Amino acid sequence: MPEGDTVWLTAKRLHTALAGRPLTRSDLRVPRLATTDLTGRSVLDVTPRGKHLLTRIEGGLTLHSHLRMEGTWQVYGAGERWRGGPAHQIRAILGNASHTAVGYRLPVLELLRTTDEDQVVGHLGPDLLGPDWDPATAVANLLADPARPLGEALLDQRNLAGIGNVYKSELAFLARVTPWLPIGELPPGIPERLVATARRLLDANKDRPDLRTTTTGPAPAAARHPAPRLYVYGREGRPCPRCGTLIRKADQGDGSRERPTFWCPRCQSGPIS
Structure with a gap:
């Protein structure tokens, strides 16, 4: 999507x-x-x-x-x-x-x-790329249901609008937690950091003419092999760029929609599906 x-x-x-x-x-x-x-x-x-x-x-x-x-x-x-x-x-x-x-x-x-x-x-939360963007409201929306898994909370457009499966997986990796961790169990300051990172990543990618989303940043000019564009999404069975452990994939949610989710079982703490 x-x-x-x-x-x-x-x-x-x-x-x-x-x-x-x-x-x-x-x-x-x-x-x-x-x-x-x-x-x-x-x-x-x-x-x-x-x-x-x-x-x-x-x-x-x-x-x-x-x-x-x-x-x-x-x-x-x-x-x-x-x-x-x-x-x-x-x-x-x-x-x-x-x-x-x-x-x-x-x-x-x-x-x-x-x-x-x-x-x-009208039901949508603050738009990550819109003039109504309000990080404090987005954080409050996410934390309103502390028992909800992080990935599901990020995908709920009523909390904040614009995140899909790619950014869900990438944001959880950057926070070093699995997408199944209840959002109320995130360490202090992490929800605010997640919201700020989401805004930064979407803003950095919004003008890419090739529509090839990247979350890892540009590779060094002298690199012999280009770095992956994404840390975990779409990289099942490949080594984690942080620790080398093979990345895993599972669906998240009640099965009513396709919710492919990717994570590193070593770098990211918390429950899994």
């Missing part, structure tokens, strides 16, 4: 391509919006909110989309071939004279009044 930094960059690209120009093409391919025609209306802005995208359109309308696991928005120039997937996977097309934005495999696509945006994003 795209995380907050990826959604932020997607919004930036959509805003650059669409904002301030009237739509010359509008095709929303979901049943309840099939007859909606937005042509002639200008796109006012495209705003990210956590993992949600809000495309605000002239006339007090907002097109709300969420990428979840498979969705993506691609932007193409005039005459450029579309490469995001087969035509039957297209859920939305918004175009103007110079650019076309195509939404593929969007699981959430709905049109609402801009004044009603809180109906779809």
Whole structure:
């Protein structure tokens, strides 16, 4: 699932391509919006909110989309071939004279009044990359349920918005605890440090044009072998960059969603699944 930094960059690209120009093409391919025609209306802005995208359109309308696991928005120039997937996977097309934005495999696509945006994003906690960012509120939200496992608390968008499975695993590694440790058992000062690190990492990654998230920082120029981009996520069976122990993988949560979780069984203290 795209995380907050990826959604932020997607919004930036959509805003650059669409904002301030009237739509010359509008095709929303979901049943309840099939007859909606937005042509002639200008796109006012495209705003990210956590993992949600809000495309605000002239006339007090907002097109709300969420990428979840498979969705993506691609932007193409005039005459450029579309490469995001087969035509039957297209859920939305918004175009103007110079650019076309195509939404593929969007699981959430709905049109609402801009004044009603809180109906779809009002439940979210402080946005790690948004103007409403408030670290004290984020920490208080996380600690409100001290028995909850750290990983689950970080993924709950009501606590703070923007963290997914990648950052969950990486933040737990950096804190030297497993994602299953009850958040109330974190040593003093660690929740504040986790929140600050989450903000720093998402901010550092939000403008990466290749969308290749990194948490380990740039490798030294003289390094013979490039360091891994991530400490533990996606590195099951490979040596921990800190101690060399093989990294493990398990699912976290009640099984209703895919929650791949990676950790080092030596460096990270606390319970496991």
